[in-house]
Amino acid sequence: MADLSIDFAGIKSPNPFWLASAPPTNTGDQVMRAFDAGWGGAVWKTLGNPIVNVSSRFGGIDYGNTRMMGLNNIELITDRPLEVNLREIREVKRRYPNHAVITSLMVETKEEWKEIIQRAEEAGSDGHELNFGCPHGMCERGMGSAVSSEPKVLREIARWAVEFATKPVIVKLSPNVTDIVEPGEAVLESGAHGISLINTIKSIMGIDLDRMVPLPRVGEASTNGGYCGPAVKPVALHMVGELTRHPYVAKLPISGIGGISNWRDAAEFIALGCTSVQVCTAVMHYGYRIVEDMIEGLNDFLDSKGMKSILELRGRAAQQYKNWGDLDLGYRVVADISVDKCIGCQLCYTACMDGAHQCIHLPGRTEEQARKAGHTHIPKLIPDRAVTAKGAMPGARVPFVDEEECIGCNLCQLVCPVSGCITMKEVSSDKPHETWNDRVQRGADFVPGGLHATEIERAKRNG
Amino acid sequence: MTHHSPHIPDVEGDRLEVLYEDKKPPYEDAEAVAEANRCLYCVDAPCIKACPTAIDIPTFIRKIGTGNVKGAARTILTQNLLGKSCGQVCPVEVLCAGACVYNDWNRDPIKIGRLQRYAVEKALAEDPQLFKPKAPTGKRVALVGAGPASIAAAGWLALEGHEVAIYERKLLPGGLNTLGIAPYKMKVEEALTEITWVLSLGNVELYQGVEIVPVSGSPEEVSVATLLQQYDAVFLGLGLGPDSRLKIPGEDGGGVVGATHLIERLKADPTLRFKGVDRAIVIGGGNTAVDVAHELALLGIDATMVYRGGDHELSAYEHELASGRVDGMKVLCERSPVAVLRDNMGKVTGVRVIRTEDKKPVPGTEEDLMADLVVVAVGQSRATEVARSFPGVELDTRGRVLVDPKTHRTGNPKVWCAGDCVNGGKEVVNAVAEAKIAVTSMHAFLMGTEMGVEKGVGA
Numbered sequence: 001m002a003d004l005s006i007d008f009a010g011i012k013s014p015n016p017f018w019l020a021s022a023p024p025t026n027t028g029d030q031v032m033r034a035f036d037a038g039w040g041g042a043v044w045k046t047l048g049n050p051i052v053n054v055s056s057r058f059g060g061i062d063y064g065n066t067r068m069m070g071l072n073n074i075e076l077i078t079d080r081p082l083e084v085n086l087r088e089i090r091e092v093k094r095r096y097p098n099h100a101v102i103t104s105l106m107v108e109t110k111e112e113w114k115e116i117i118q119r120a121e122e123a124g125s126d127g128h129e130l131n132f133g134c135p136h137g138m139c140e141r142g143m144g145s146a147v148s149s150e151p152k153v154l155r156e157i158a159r160w161a162v163e164f165a166t167k168p169v170i171v172k173l174s175p176n177v178t179d180i181v182e183p184g185e186a187v188l189e190s191g192a193h194g195i196s197l198i199n200t201i202k203s204i205m206g207i208d209l210d211r212m213v214p215l216p217r218v219g220e221a222s223t224n225g226g227y228c229g230p231a232v233k234p235v236a237l238h239m240v241g242e243l244t245r246h247p248y249v250a251k252l253p254i255s256g257i258g259g260i261s262n263w264r265d266a267a268e269f270i271a272l273g274c275t276s277v278q279v280c281t282a283v284m285h286y287g288y289r290i291v292e293d294m295i296e297g298l299n300d301f302l303d304s305k306g307m308k309s310i311l312e313l314r315g316r317a318a319q320q321y322k323n324w325g326d327l328d329l330g331y332r333v334v335a336d337i338s339v340d341k342c343i344g345c346q347l348c349y350t351a352c353m354d355g356a357h358q359c360i361h362l363p364g365r366t367e368e369q370a371r372k373a374g375h376t377h378i379p380k381l382i383p384d385r386a387v388t389a390k391g392a393m394p395g396a397r398v399p400f401v402d403e404e405e406c407i408g409c410n411l412c413q414l415v416c417p418v419s420g421c422i423t424m425k426e427v428s429s430d431k432p433h434e435t436w437n438d439r440v441q442r443g444a445d446f447v448p449g450g451l452h453a454t455e456i457e458r459a460k461r462n463g
Numbered sequence: 464m465t466h467h468s469p470h471i472p473d474v475e476g477d478r479l480e481v482l483y484e485d486k487k488p489p490y491e492d493a494e495a496v497a498e499a500n501r502c503l504y505c506v507d508a509p510c511i512k513a514c515p516t517a518i519d520i521p522t523f524i525r526k527i528g529t530g531n532v533k534g535a536a537r538t539i540l541t542q543n544l545l546g547k548s549c550g551q552v553c554p555v556e557v558l559c560a561g562a563c564v565y566n567d568w569n570r571d572p573i574k575i576g577r578l579q580r581y582a583v584e585k586a587l588a589e590d591p592q593l594f595k596p597k598a599p600t601g602k603r604v605a606l607v608g609a610g611p612a613s614i615a616a617a618g619w620l621a622l623e624g625h626e627v628a629i630y631e632r633k634l635l636p637g638g639l640n641t642l643g644i645a646p647y648k649m650k651v652e653e654a655l656t657e658i659t660w661v662l663s664l665g666n667v668e669l670y671q672g673v674e675i676v677p678v679s680g681s682p683e684e685v686s687v688a689t690l691l692q693q694y695d696a697v698f699l700g701l702g703l704g705p706d707s708r709l710k711i712p713g714e715d716g717g718g719v720v721g722a723t724h725l726i727e728r729l730k731a732d733p734t735l736r737f738k739g740v741d742r743a744i745v746i747g748g749g750n751t752a753v754d755v756a757h758e759l760a761l762l763g764i765d766a767t768m769v770y771r772g773g774d775h776e777l778s779a780y781e782h783e784l785a786s787g788r789v790d791g792m793k794v795l796c797e798r799s800p801v802a803v804l805r806d807n808m809g810k811v812t813g814v815r816v817i818r819t820e821d822k823k824p825v826p827g828t829e830e831d832l833m834a835d836l837v838v839v840a841v842g843q844s845r846a847t848e849v850a851r852s853f854p855g856v857e858l859d860t861r862g863r864v865l866v867d868p869k870t871h872r873t874g875n876p877k878v879w880c881a882g883d884c885v886n887g888g889k890e891v892v893n894a895v896a897e898a899k900i901a902v903t904s905m906h907a908f909l910m911g912t913e914m915g916v917e918k919g920v921g922a
């Protein structure tokens with residue numbers, strides 16, 4: 001059993017799993033049920049001056065049979081009176097002193113920030129999360145994501161919070177910026193104690209083609225909402241990675257958010273440098289119960305790697321996130337189809353033919369047929385292998401990868417429906433380990449075959 | 464007294480069992496993940512309610528989907544220590560999968576049994592030490608019989624820290640789960656592998672070839688009095704007795720055999736061969752009859768079930784009948800056997816049957832059916848006589864051991880009982896579910912915390 005407990009800028013939590021500020025943390029009753037289910041902490045639904053919400057509020061995007069691959073919402077901050085929320089926070093902390101309760105806050109003026117921070121602390125909050133991320137509604141009023149995109153404003157407000165707070169201050173960033181490093185650095189300069197990201201991404205979920213109104217629809221109109229759920233995980237990982245590989249910002253603890261649904265997602269965010277992770281959509285979809293698998297799965301994973309605590313996993317992958325120019329141009333993989341696993345659907349074939357390098361062949365064709373189908377390079381031998389998977393129909397054939405031509409793009413592996421059937425195997429290339437930046441250094445960063453203008457320019461520069 | 468612990472002998476020789484292919488072969492990783500991702504992860508799920516051991520099915524299936532197979536196995540085994548067997552042998556069509564919400568939608572239900580087997584097999588192959596026993600309690604429990612009821616009970620008791628001894632009169636442990644399950648569902652070695660794992664959970668001794676009897680007369684026997692004297696509690700998992708007989712002329716002699724006896728030989732006896740058997744008649748309309756007929760049909764024998772009731776009265780599961788029919792088994796209803804026919808050498812030549820209406824013979828409608836082998840599958844007798852020798856233990860009029868259903872405790876405060884000998888013959892999963900109730904109550908008794916009965920035992 002590994003030690004899952006964490007210390008996030010002084011906020012202690014029995015495990016790294018926190019509920020993100022959102023409907024699952026709307027009320028004290030919900031938060032207590034979540035703690036009973038195993039969640040280590042909760043960031044309360046953003047407090048501020050109560051607002052009015054619209055109906056409907058959410059839109060989802062399905063992909064094939066997968067429901068709610070992404071979710072969007074046009075909900076604002078809490079619509080409950082501040083006093084009620086604070087009373088419930090006090091009650092939760094009294095009953096669950098060892099769990100983390102963090103108050104998400106969003107107000108406008110300095111005086112308001114001062115008051116809400118003090119009242120949250122009086123209620124027993126373990127720390128504050130400044131909501132500089134909400135991309136709809138609140139930003140039109142100069143709050144939420146409007147703050148993330150103005151580093152100066154962000155720094156200023158965060159400084160107020162640090163000044164008024166006795167508890168740690170976390171700044172929650174919006175992904176709706178050109179470069180996440182700018183607000184990241186602003187947080188560092190403000191003296192705040194941690195960062196959480198991402199909040200939701202600006203989005204329109206679809207169009208109701210009968211009414212000609214975007215979704216989600218509120219009467220006869222809609223507005224842009226905030227996108228989240230499994231679909232945004234790669235965006236979130238990238239933004240987290242930008243900060244955790246940053247030489248200075250990385251010193252702040254980071255709470256990773258965005259599309260986390262299971263232990264593996266969580267382990268990935270932690271490996272990239274997060275101290276805690278937050279979840280919203282997966283809980284809105286399946287309930288608090290998903291945390292059991294997250295705790296157990298992470299524990300077993302750490303055990304299997306011989307790691308005794310979360311600390312040993314944190315940041316292990318951060319430094320392997322590099323710029324393109326630092327990648328090894330000599331490294332080579334090719335696709336390898338497992339004859340035992342293939343079911344003969346030929347999806348890899350079509351993907352390679354139309355979307356890659358025409359190097360997957362259907363067995364049993366003459367050279368002429370192959371050329372007609374679009375192949376330009378014909379391997380000497382295309383083995384005619386029958387599909388041997390259990391229940392295979394006679395006549396089903398395993399496609400063949402022409403390794404000489406395969407550029408190792410992964411596409412066939414990504415489309416193959418049978419997980420583990422196509423693997424990318426490492427092959428030795430005749431090229432040495434060399435990066436683009438190495439080439440720049442030695443003046444070999446020019447590949448012939450392009451524009452004349454470039455060629456002339458080069459020739460001049462090289463004298 | 465032979466003493467094997469926890470070593471279980473390999474089963475060797477050319478047993479007919481090995482000829483059978485799995486009807487539901489184990490999943491590959493990719494298949495399991497694809498099937499797991501189909502599950503809706505229902506709340507208040509009907510599949511859980513339909514499982515006698517109440518396995519949290521949506522949770523274990525979700526864990527397979529997230530790659531947490533070890534966790535999936537924990538979820539299964541905590542509720543059902545024989546989760547692997549049950550994954551292979553449970554009639555899921557009428558239990559969990561039969562209740563799956565996909566049926567309501569006219570779509571294929573989730574293959575819960577196969578996913579369950581996958582999770583437990585994979586997890587235990589990677590790390591058999593999924594559970595750790597609690598500190599020794601110093602309490603000793605004897606279990607009579609090594610069928611699924613006793614094996615499950617032994618495992619749970621051992622995890623609670625008790626010292627456990629199992630007495631089995633046969634040489635192979637596992638009861639009907641080892642020796643009765645159709646070989647296209649599970650083979651002897653698979654059942655034994657699971658038992659080896661359960662025996663490794665804690666302090667468990669298995670005595671094979673030792674029968675518990677009212678009064679001991681040989682070294683292979685231990686008396687009831689000795690058990691009561693040497694152990695703090697006793698668990699009876701006696702199962703059922705030998706096959707019942709037809710009691711018709713010509714039944715005695717070669718060529719007529721009891722169903723469970725024949726299946727046991729098919730699975731474990733390397734000397735069994737069906738030389739000269741082209742046609743077989745199986746008397747009975749239940750699941751054992753279907754199993755035998757199906758097993759014979761798969762060996763290329765022309766096998767016909769003969770049943771005295773109508774088609775709709777067959778007590779065998781519809782899915783088993785359908786599957787047997789696909790493999791060539793035949794069913795002849797409204798016929799009752801009158802005599803077994805033999806030639807002058809005494810060799811079986813067929814069965815004389817009489818037509819029935821409402822299960823009653825219609826005079827003058829006799830006909831002769833040709834057969835080289837007659838298998839009798841009309842039920843099993845009781846093995847509960849020995850239970851009476853425990854002071855206070857009572858049987859009902861049908862020979863089943865009487866227990867309090869909330870605790871599975873008998874009239875003797877030191878004796879608990881579960882499985883076929885209590886329920887009259889159900890499934891492996893029922894034996895396990897009852898064993899769990901019994902162990903919960905027995906554990907509370909042993910620890911002197913009987914008020915805590917509701918808490919439930921589990922790993």
Ligand SMILES: Cc1cc2nc3c(=O)[nH]c(=O)nc-3n(C[C@H](O)[C@H](O)[C@H](O)COP(=O)(O)OP(=O)(O)OC[C@H]3O[C@@H](n4cnc5c(N)ncnc54)[C@H](O)[C@@H]3O)c2cc1C
Pocket residue numbers: 552553554607608609610611612613630631632633636637638639640643644645648673674675676700701702703723726750751754846849881882883884888889890891892894
């Ligand atoms: C042909 C057949 C097919 C079946 N197929 C299935 C199936 O596919 N799926 C399913 O779920 N269930 C099936 N069952 C039912 C299932 O096998 C039983 O419900 C289950 O095995 C009952 O477990 P048990 O522990 O109560 O008894 P048993 O399995 O009968 O075990 C009792 C054990 O106790 C031993 N014993 C009895 N008396 C003594 C004594 N005095 N001293 C020492 N040892 C003793 C016996 O030798 C035996 O090993 C089938 C049954 C039969 C007959």
Ligand SMILES: Cc1cc2nc3c(=O)[nH]c(=O)nc-3n(C[C@H](O)[C@H](O)[C@H](O)COP(=O)(O)O)c2cc1C
Pocket residue numbers: 020021022023045046071072073075076077078104131133134172198199200227228229230232257258259260278279280281282
């Ligand atoms: C309905 C809804 C309401 C939300 N409300 C808030 C909020 O009040 N404050 C906030 O900081 N984030 C809010 N969020 C954003 C989440 O906290 C979280 O950052 C985002 O959903 C990404 O995580 P996920 O992919 O796990 O959902 C909301 C998200 C949703 C879906």
Ligand code: SF4
Pocket residue numbers: none
């Ligand atoms: S989820 Fe609940 S609150 Fe939302 S629309 Fe459905 S019933 Fe109403």
Ligand code: SF4
Pocket residue numbers: 337341342343344345346347348349398399415416417418421422
């Ligand atoms: S996509 Fe996968 S399964 Fe389909 S043909 Fe290609 S290798 Fe075989």
Ligand code: SF4
Pocket residue numbers: 501502503504505508509510511520521524562563564565573575
């Ligand atoms: S009822 Fe079917 S879909 Fe729902 S949880 Fe059970 S197995 Fe999954």
